[in-house]
Amino acid sequence: MDWDNLRYFLELSRAGRLTAAARRLGVDHTTVARRVQALEKSLEAQLFLRSTGGYSLTEAGRDLLPQAEAMESAFSAIERTREDQQESLSGHVRIGTTEGYGAMMLAPQLAELTRRYPNLGIDLLAVPRMLHMSRREADIVITLERPERGPFIITRLTDYVLRLYASADYLAGHPPIRGRDDLREHSFVSYIDDLLYSKELFYLDEIGKPLHIALRSTSILAQQQAAAAGAGIAILPAFAADADSRLHCVLGEQIAFTRTFWMLMPIELKDIARMKTTWNFLREKAAASQDVLMSRPGV
Numbered sequence: 239m240d241w242d243n244l245r246y247f248l249e250l251s252r253a254g255r256l257t258a259a260a261r262r263l264g265v266d267h268t269t270v271a272r273r274v275q276a277l278e279k280s281l282e283a284q285l286f287l288r289s290t291g292g293y294s295l296t297e298a299g300r301d302l303l304p305q306a307e308a309m310e311s312a313f314s315a316i317e318r319t320r321e322d323q324q325e326s327l328s329g330h331v332r333i334g335t336t337e338g339y340g341a342m343m344l345a346p347q348l349a350e351l352t353r354r355y356p357n358l359g360i361d362l363l364a365v366p367r368m369l370h371m372s373r374r375e376a377d378i379v380i381t382l383e384r385p386e387r388g389p390f391i392i393t394r395l396t397d398y399v400l401r402l403y404a405s406a407d408y409l410a411g412h413p414p415i416r417g418r419d420d421l422r423e424h425s426f427v428s429y430i431d432d433l434l435y436s437k438e439l440f441y442l443d444e445i446g447k448p449l450h451i452a453l454r455s456t457s458i459l460a461q462q463q464a465a466a467a468g469a470g471i472a473i474l475p476a477f478a479a480d481a482d483s484r485l486h487c488v489l490g491e492q493i494a495f496t497r498t499f500w501m502l503m504p505i506e507l508k509d510i511a512r513m514k515t516t517w518n519f520l521r522e523k524a525a526a527s528q529d530v531l532m533s534r535p536g537v
Contacts, residue, residue, distance in 0.1 A: 240280070241313070244306045246273035247285060251303060252374050254292040262374075311506055328357035331516045334376030338458040339398075339499065340364025342478040343531075344380075347523045351516065358512055377513060378503045378520070382438040385500075391508050395501040396524040398531040400441065402488035403479045408468045415488055418445060425452040425470035427461045438497050441473040445493060476533030494533075499524070 249259040249270070256267040263270065278285050285299035295303065335344060341364050348360050363376055380395060402421075409415075412424060426448045429439055433456050442448070452470040455461050458478075465472035466484035473495065479485050501520060507513045524531070 240276070241309065243273045243277040243280070244309060246270050247277055247299075247302070248306050248310060249374075250274055250286065250293055251295055251299065254294070256293070314506055314510070327355040327512045327515055329512050330359040330361060331378065331512055332361040332363065332376045333378045333380070333516070333520075334363040334365070335380035336382065336458075336499075337364050338475050338478050339380060341459060342475070342481075343523075343527065344520075347519075351519050355512075355515070358516075360516075374504075377507060378501065378517060380499050380501050380520070382436045382497060382499065384498075385502060388502075389505045390502040391505055392500060392502045393521065395499040395521065396528070396531055397496055397498050399476045399533045400473050400495040400497065401476055401479070401490075401533065402471050402493055403462075403465055403474050403482075403485040404471045404488055405466050405468045405484055406486055408465075408470065409486060409488070411468075418489070418493065421445060421471070421489075422448050424448060425450045427451075427453045427455075427464045427470045427472040429461075430454040430456055441495055444495065477527070477530050480530075480533055 246259070246263065246269075249262050250256065253259040253262060256270050259270045260267040274285065281298070281302070283298040284296050285302060286293045287296055333340075333344065333348075340362055344362060344364070348362060352358060352360060361376075384392060384394075408425075413420065415421060415424065426442070428442055428451055431454075434440065450470075453461075453464045455464070458474065461472045462474050462478060462482065462485070464470075465474065466482060471488055472479075474485075480487075501517070503513060503517065508517075528534075
């Protein structure tokens with residue numbers, strides 16, 4: 239049995255779509271389809287059912303899945319042994335994280351990591367949605383919610399602070415804000431409630447929902463841009479908003495929201511050199527960035 243064909247089978251079973259599996263494997267979607275068809279022909283069994291929602295496993299596919307995963311684990315162990323013998327890191331690490339933290343904090347930090355290890359490649363998935371470790375969408379995931387179970391290594395990466403921000407033009411053109419009660423009459427920029435991917439993002443519930451939401455977006459960076467353009471008040475991570483000269487903090491220390499980032503990766507990856515190095519690097523950078531993340535005075 240061709241191991242490469244099994245790799246394509248595993249990625250399609252996790253992604254559910256040819257295009258998504260192809261991106262993960264770095265090939266064209268037709269290659270994924272051809273490889274899976276070759277595997278089905280060799281086994282004389284249909285492994286997937288295709289529908290408008292994507293690809294789902296047949297009974298034969300479900301029977302094959304644990305065996306293919308066992309082969310993958312064995313291959314990973316061989317790869318780990320090989321990498322441990324190398325003097326320098328190589329290969330790829332895919333990191334999934336929230337959009338704001340990925341774009342504003344990790345992107346510049348990871349540039350340093352790639353300079354240290356020129357043969358190491360990093361994929362940064364900074365997306366406004368929940369990433370599924372069970373589907374292997376990423377090797378290391380930074381998330382707002384601690385998983386309750388799973389074969390993962392989990393660490394509390396860091397806390398961070400969010401505050402209220404608005405542009406100077408908005409504040410000048412609207413009634414003064416002296417306390418929490420004044421917020422109700424102001425326009426806000428916020429998330430789209432029914433598209434929120436984490437309960438940790440329901441900030442407005444903590445201050446009482448305002449009468450008017452001027453603009454909603456699934457993207458925290460889009461919210462920041464809208465607030466900076468005068469659309470209203472936004473609740474933004476201080477690590478992003480404090481550095482934006484167009485924004486002013488509203489009510490300062492009176493209102494602050496503290497959230498936590500959790501970092502996790504599959505247990506079977508923990509001893510692979512490139513994973514261990516990247517994991518430790520992310521922890522070190524989070525520890526070194528506490529003043530920015532917690533919006534401490536003087537930073």
